[in-house]
Amino acid sequence: MAAAVTIENLRKSYGSVIAVQDVSLTIQPGEIFGLLGPNGAGKTTTIRCLCTLSVPDSGRIELMGIPVLEQPQVARRYLGYIAQEVALDKVLTGRELLELQAAIYHMPKQVALGRIEQMLSLLDLQDWADQKTGAYSGGLKKRLDLALGLLHQPDVLVLDEPTVGLDIETRSAVWSFLRQLKAAGTTVLITSHYLEEVDALADRVAIIDQGRVIAAGTPSDLKDKIGGDRITLRIREFTPDDEAAKAKAMLADLPFVQDVIVNPAQGNSLNLVVERQADALAAVQRSLAEAGLPVFGISQSRPSLDDVYLAATGRTLMDAELAAVGQRDLKQEKKQAMKGR
Amino acid sequence: MSTTIPTSGRNGSRPLENADLSHWKANLGDPSQKSQGLFSAAFIQETLAMTRRLFIQLQRRPSTLIAGIIQPLIWLVLFGALFQNVPAGLFGESRNYGQFLGAGIIVFTAFGGALNAGLPVMFDREFGFLNRFLVAPLASRYSIVVASAIFIAALSLVQTAAILALSAVLGAGFPNLPGLVLVLGIVMTLVLGVTALSLGLTFALPGHIELIAVIFVTNLPLLFSSTALVPLDFMPQWLQVVASLNPLTYAIEPIRYVYLHSDWTLGSVVLQAPFAGVTLGASLGVLIVFCGVALALIQPLLRRRMA
Ligand SMILES: Nc1ncnc2c1ncn2[C@@H]1O[C@H](COP(=O)(O)OP(=O)(O)OP(=O)(O)O)[C@@H](O)[C@H]1O
Ligand SMILES: [Mg+2]
Numbered sequence: 073m074a075a076a077v078t079i080e081n082l083r084k085s086y087g088s089v090i091a092v093q094d095v096s097l098t099i100q101p102g103e104i105f106g107l108l109g110p111n112g113a114g115k116t117t118t119i120r121c122l123c124t125l126s127v128p129d130s131g132r133i134e135l136m137g138i139p140v141l142e143q144p145q146v147a148r149r150y151l152g153y154i155a156q157e158v159a160l161d162k163v164l165t166g167r168e169l170l171e172l173q174a175a176i177y178h179m180p181k182q183v184a185l186g187r188i189e190q191m192l193s194l195l196d197l198q199d200w201a202d203q204k205t206g207a208y209s210g211g212l213k214k215r216l217d218l219a220l221g222l223l224h225q226p227d228v229l230v231l232d233e234p235t236v237g238l239d240i241e242t243r244s245a246v247w248s249f250l251r252q253l254k255a256a257g258t259t260v261l262i263t264s265h266y267l268e269e270v271d272a273l274a275d276r277v278a279i280i281d282q283g284r285v286i287a288a289g290t291p292s293d294l295k296d297k298i299g300g301d302r303i304t305l306r307i308r309e310f311t312p313d314d315e316a317a318k319a320k321a322m323l324a325d326l327p328f329v330q331d332v333i334v335n336p337a338q339g340n341s342l343n344l345v346v347e348r349q350a351d352a353l354a355a356v357q358r359s360l361a362e363a364g365l366p367v368f369g370i371s372q373s374r375p376s377l378d379d380v381y382l383a384a385t386g387r388t389l390m391d392a393e394l395a396a397v398g399q400r401d402l403k404q405e406k407k408q409a410m411k412g413r
Numbered sequence: 414m415s416t417t418i419p420t421s422g423r424n425g426s427r428p429l430e431n432a433d434l435s436h437w438k439a440n441l442g443d444p445s446q447k448s449q450g451l452f453s454a455a456f457i458q459e460t461l462a463m464t465r466r467l468f469i470q471l472q473r474r475p476s477t478l479i480a481g482i483i484q485p486l487i488w489l490v491l492f493g494a495l496f497q498n499v500p501a502g503l504f505g506e507s508r509n510y511g512q513f514l515g516a517g518i519i520v521f522t523a524f525g526g527a528l529n530a531g532l533p534v535m536f537d538r539e540f541g542f543l544n545r546f547l548v549a550p551l552a553s554r555y556s557i558v559v560a561s562a563i564f565i566a567a568l569s570l571v572q573t574a575a576i577l578a579l580s581a582v583l584g585a586g587f588p589n590l591p592g593l594v595l596v597l598g599i600v601m602t603l604v605l606g607v608t609a610l611s612l613g614l615t616f617a618l619p620g621h622i623e624l625i626a627v628i629f630v631t632n633l634p635l636l637f638s639s640t641a642l643v644p645l646d647f648m649p650q651w652l653q654v655v656a657s658l659n660p661l662t663y664a665i666e667p668i669r670y671v672y673l674h675s676d677w678t679l680g681s682v683v684l685q686a687p688f689a690g691v692t693l694g695a696s697l698g699v700l701i702v703f704c705g706v707a708l709a710l711i712q713p714l715l716r717r718r719m720a
Contacts, residue, residue: 113711116479123548148550149441159541163470174547175462178455183433190431225434256429335695 076259082131091117093283106274110392115263152226162206177224191219209241303344311340417555449552456552463560512585516669517641523569531615532555554715592671613711657686
């Protein structure tokens with residue numbers, strides 16, 4: 073089957089800032105595709121180009137077989153876009169906004185009426201439909217935003233950080249809603265800097281960093297590719313430095329252990345990268361017992377997407393986020409984003 | 414209020430789809446064909462929906478309307494009083510200053526309303542709401558312009574009616590019926606042109622601060638360099654030239670003329686500009702050209718994010 077979305081060698085800069093350097097990705101119909109990356113990686117910029125809000129410097133974008141840059145008008149019919157921040161007209165009611173949305177997608181009146189009722193009931197908004205949106209809670213606003221974006225039954229739904237700033241309950245509600253959409257055949261593209269979100273939702277993921285795709289594939293493929301398992305070990309609740317150092321030296325000598333990191337932020341817990349083998353955990357415990365060291369807690373896990381990011385960039389997503397915070401001129405960006413160039 | 418999103422809707426196993434909608438979408442026809450455009454059914458539908466939103470806002474926040482009616486009436490009374498004792502004859506054929514001023518206030522009020530038309534759109538843009546329109550398959554982005562223009566024109570008509578009524582009470586009389594139609598036509602043309610320019614600025618400028626600054630430096634200077642407050646022959650030569658280039662003058666003079674002459678024709682000379690006498694028909698021509706140029710000028714700005 074032809075791809076739902078193809079982006080090839082996308083490049084977009086704002087003045088001297090290169091927001092997207094070289095992004096290529098392919099999204100298959102009916103899958104949830106996650107775009108993962110730290111703040112400032114270029115996720116929103118990529119999405120704005122796909123959604124016809126920005127014109128890239130170069131590259132090619134195709135959506136449902138339509139060349140987006142050449143025929144934005146046609147592409148828009150197939151596209152649903154849900155922005156990072158919910159923007160509603162607070163003076164209008166939910167129903168009035170849905171009616172406006174139906175009209176700008178040129179739905180015939182009868183079709184629109186039925187569809188609006190359907191979306192109201194689907195998102196459990198009936199009780200609030202005739203209230204001004206200014207009176208809505210955050211979760212309600214997000215649900216109305218989803219209803220608006222989905223009203224015209226887009227083939228490809230694009231959501232920029234759909235759960236940022238939401239409470240946990242609403243977040244998991246959004247997750248399950250996106251899964252339903254997928255089950256109904258909609259192609260979904262989400263951006264996120266939450267690892268768990270992408271890991272839990274996405275069939276395939278592209279990790280982008282500084283405007284480039286640094287890894288792409290299914291989450292489990294990506295994790296398999298970097299290989300090894302992770303063992304997290306706590307000798308005591310708060311392990312003294314010398315004991316941690318001793319254990320580290322000893323464990324690093326085991327043949328199947330590839331790396332050992334002491335994490336002082338977690339009471340000197342030890343993080344081991346080990347070859348995947350059935351008895352790794354038991355072997356570690358055995359050698360600790362032989363050395364006379366206790367075990368407060370030990371667990372083995374597959375690598376996470378953060379480990380994938382770490383392997384590709386040499387830093388964790390969290391580090392990257394913290395580093396990014398200091399670098400950005402948010403006011404300037406907001407202005408620029410509005411100009412949309 | 415629970416925050417769960419229910420897992421099944423009313424119509425069975427595929428709650429997210431809608432048979433009517435799917436059917437309609439499937440029959441939309443070849444999407445690459447340019448069946449849409451200005452004045453298509455789709456254009457009218459989206460324009461009316463955007464206009465409706467503006468009227469709902471007005472209905473729920475009527476203060477703009479109330480202020481918009483009171484303000485020109487205050488102008489009329491205050492300015493009329495200021496110049497009440499000016500000897501008759503100084504203001505051309507007008508019997509008194511109040512009669513002279515009515516036309517100026519009508520035009521200036523409509524102009525001010527249209528000049529501000531971009532502000533709410535700018536706030537939509539800053540807030541992100543405008544993105545809803547920009548990602549939608551609008552038949553033409555001129556619908557945003559036309560919706561604002563319809564809204565402002567309706568407001569201006571109400572304001573104009575109020576000004577006409579108060580002027581009549583103050584002794585200025587009333588244009589005849591064809592004259593009234595002409596007044597409305599002039600107000601609408603001016604509003605469409607100026608609204609287009611204001612929205613053009615909205616798409617071109619970085620934010621509302623800049624837009625307000627531009628509105629601020631345009632509004633009053635255009636008033637004072639037109640014939641709204643004093644006749645042309647009152648002004649020094651250079652200002653006469655400026656006023657003869659100011660589109661507001663071409664809206665004001667015909668209105669003023671039909672106030673005084675029930676026997677007006679398109680050939681009546683309404684303005685003695687430094688370069689030539691300008692007929693009523695020529696004034697209308699100038700206004701229509703101004704409006705057309707304004708609409709054409711902003712086209713690249715509306716398109717900008719599309720390409
Ligand atoms: N309008 C703009 N003007 C100038 N620089 C910009 C603009 N938009 C983005 N940038 C820069 O481009 C880079 C990518 O930004 P983008 O918003 O695409 O990142 P993101 O991955 O969406 O980040 P976040 O997770 O914070 O939303 C950043 O370095 C940012 O500073
Ligand atoms: Mg972003």
